[in-house]
């Protein structure tokens with residue numbers, strides 16, 4: 090698949106719901122009930138970050154959940170890309186972008202949402218054909234104002250801002266013409282996951298799904 094085709098895929102993924110949950114899951118036993126709770130609340134696309142030893146098993150377990158679209162986040166190396174693909178991830182997300190990561194994603198046919206935080210980073214990805222990008226870290230890099238400023242010279246790039254996005258500020262981003270969806274961890278707080286408070290997580294997901 091080409092970067093252009095990846096971008097079509099990541100765009101349609103982002104159009105499924107206004108929020109992509111960013112998940113840090115410690116315990117594989119939590120994977121399926123957590124995915125079911127988020128899907129039930131209206132958030133089908135799930136980003137499982139490769140930040141815990143359990144992450145690849147979590148992806149495997151979530152891949153079986155009806156209605157879920159499971160991807161891997163925090164892809165930092167070509168090995169991460171391959172491991173994510175083999176675990177059943179159907180998309181990938183990286184906080185930034187390197188040629189090695191992009192080469193690996195293209196070789197493995199894993200649609201990737203690569204990260205950019207400046208005009209130059211976004212332009213480099215655009216040169217390679219990536220018109221859909223993650224804007225990270227969103228709040229620390231200038232937030233909605235920064236994305237608004239990028240939309241004039243770079244209207245062909247669409248973003249998924251992530252990092253510091255919350256229920257309170259998500260609408261500031263979602264109302265911009267160059268934002269497709271946002272990513273955030275607030276819909277799956279660590280405490281609620283640990284307690285198995287799946288109804289609470291479905292409620293947070295429903296609020297997030299209603300943002301658009």
Ligand code: 3PG
Pocket residue numbers: 111138162225251252253254272273274275
């Ligand atoms: C990410 O992993 O993309 C971000 O760290 C998620 O950021 P948040 O925890 O501020 O939502």
